[in-house]
Amino acid sequence: MEEIGFIELLEKKFNMSFNNKEIIEVALTHSSYANGRKNIKFNERLEFLGDSVLQLCISEYLFLKYKSKPEGELTKKRSLIVCENSLYHVAKKWNLGKYIKMSKGEEITGGRERTSILADCVEAIIAAIYLNFGYEKTGKFIIENFEDIIENAIKNRIIMDYKTKLQETLQKDGDVSIEYNLVKYEGPPHRRKFYTEVCTEKNVLGSGVGYSKKESEQNAAQDALMKLNVKVSML
């Protein structure tokens, strides 16, 4: 029973004792495992809850620690911290892949390494901890486990050049011209928001908003990469 191994690992490493171990087992169960099996709960509902717990915890941490940073900067930092890549990074630290229950089919096609499966599972585990111990203890757990990611986000060490990544991705299959079109902007000069679309000759690939043209372009490129299902490693 590998998932027991993970529960023990969690309990030991983070000094906690679960009343409700079943929830952690559910958190470690991917939806594919429930296909064709009866009465199996899987982690999607927990992921829904865990995402919000993580979001509040990181928001509060940034809000309290960076009292002079404006909202726009806090939002930017948070989006670097609360994202699939960060969750994936945490999953890898925990060696989570080997503990997840999934279907044989999912496993054969690389499920144990799949970014989305690992990231979603981390969110589900956060929810399971939240339901066992409440917000305060879960907050400490999150900060402890995301410390390096938070640190890197704060110090701008996370290099997220999505435009370069998008260009590399598209040009794998030959020369493609990519254009960034400013669609509109709004707001007063000191808080102006820019809306950009990234396009090839034929298609709009993504759109992004930002407080500078550059930022809106990066966000459009990130959106395009997500829509193209390209994983961007950030750590």
Added chain:
Amino acid sequence: MEEIGFIELLEKKFNMSFNNKEIIEVALTHSSYANGRKNIKFNERLEFLGDSVLQLCISEYLFLKYKSKPEGELTKKRSLIVCENSLYHVAKKWNLGKYIKMSKGEEITGGRERTSILADCVEAIIAAIYLNFGYEKTGKFIIENFEDIIENAIKNRIIMDYKTKLQETLQKDGDVSIEYNLVKYEGPPHRRKFYTEVCTEKNVLGSGVGYSKKESEQNAAQDALMKLNVKVSML
């Protein structure tokens, strides 16, 4: 001092006593009020925090109350509850517009009735309550104040026909042809995700994801309305 009036109103109506009244005053201060004035704190940072508090509270409520609903449905219900229109509805119930500190310019151009200003202020007030009383009490406050909205969302009484609204909006200025293009789909048949873009002849107006074509089209239309800054009243 009208903002004192609002603090008293909150304290009386919801039986709470603020230790830190300054935070509520900040929550009631729009950024425009700080322009040209020194050392004025305004509510944008609180809004950043309050949004996450609200999101977790509603997620937890839906998660615990609807144990048999899948994640997709919870997410859908949540997006009906946690959105600008709901927040605006709450602000109107509180008669919040008259208590917000804003610049004369903002006021003259209808600031006290502006959806975004009112919605953001409700989020900031939620954050101020959270910082005073913590998560549990704030959760009760939120559920109490969003009860009718939650009820309507659950019972599908919130009619959100974004496609109709988008068509009406675009055709105000003459005949416009609107197309919904399925860009791609992914996932197994029982959990398939659809990606749709809504376009006019010239432009992509928005994009949306959903668990049915219809849902992805509604979401694309909603995205387009947001990008066009069109307010959709839902209550």
